[in-house]
Amino acid sequence: MLKTSSLISCVMLSAALLAAGAHAQSSTRIGGCDIRRGTLCPNLNLNGAELAGVNLANSQFTRSNLSGANLRGANLSEANFSQTDLQGADLTEALLVRTNLRGARLGEARLEGADLRNAVLQNADLHGTDLSKAKLAGADLTNARMEGARLTDADLQRSNLRAAKLKGASFVGANLQGADFTRAVLVNADLSGANLDQAIFLNAQTEGCIGCP
Known part of the structure; x- marks a missing residue:
C-alpha cells in the first residue's frame, strides 16, 4: 500500500512539475x-x-516597436536597438552599457539613473x-536630437556630443x-553648476545658453 501511495505521489509531482515548466516556458514569450x-527579436x-x-x-x-514598454531595471547591455522605437518607454535604472541605439527613437522616454556608458546613440532621437543622474561617460551622441532633454546631475565625461541638437x-x-560639443546647438540650454573642465565647444551655437563658456 505504501509503495502504491508513493507511486501516485510521484506521478502527481511529475505532472505538476511538467505543468509548471510548460507555464514558465510560455510566459517567456511576449509578442x-x-x-x-x-x-x-528584430x-x-x-x-x-x-x-x-x-x-x-x-x-x-533592431527596428522593433517597444514604445511605451516597461523596461525598468532591465539588463540591455551590449544589445542592438538600432532604429528601434522606444518612445515613452520606461528605462529607469536600466543597464545599457555599450548598447547600440543608433538611430533609435527615445523621445519622452524615462532613463533616470540608467547606465549608458559607452553606448552608441548616433542620430538617436532623445527629445x-x-x-x-544617468551615466553617459564615453557615450557617442553624435548628431543626436536632444531638444528639451533633462540631464540634471548626469555623468557625461568624455562623451561625444558633436553636432547634437541640444536646444533648451x-x-x-x-x-x-x-x-x-563641437558644432552642437546649445541655444537656450542650461549648464548651471556643470563641470566643464576640458570640455570642447568649438563652433557650438550658444545663444541664450546659461553657463556656456
Whole structure:
C-alpha cells in the first residue's frame, strides 16, 4: 500500500512539475519574442510590453516597436536597438552599457539613473527624454536630437556630443569633463553648476545658453 501511495505521489509531482515548466516556458514569450539573454527579436511589435527587470543583454531588437514598454531595471547591455522605437518607454535604472541605439527613437522616454556608458546613440532621437543622474561617460551622441532633454546631475565625461541638437536641454550639475560639443546647438540650454573642465565647444551655437563658456 505504501509503495502504491508513493507511486501516485510521484506521478502527481511529475505532472505538476511538467505543468509548471510548460507555464514558465510560455510566459517567456511576449509578442513572438523569446524573452531571454541573447534573443533575436528584430522587426517585432512589443508596444507597451511588461519587461521590468528582464535580462536581455546581447540581444537583437533592431527596428522593433517597444514604445511605451516597461523596461525598468532591465539588463540591455551590449544589445542592438538600432532604429528601434522606444518612445515613452520606461528605462529607469536600466543597464545599457555599450548598447547600440543608433538611430533609435527615445523621445519622452524615462532613463533616470540608467547606465549608458559607452553606448552608441548616433542620430538617436532623445527629445524631451529624462536622463537625470544617468551615466553617459564615453557615450557617442553624435548628431543626436536632444531638444528639451533633462540631464540634471548626469555623468557625461568624455562623451561625444558633436553636432547634437541640444536646444533648451538641461545639464544642471552635470559632469561634462572632457565632453565634445563641437558644432552642437546649445541655444537656450542650461549648464548651471556643470563641470566643464576640458570640455570642447568649438563652433557650438550658444545663444541664450546659461553657463556656456
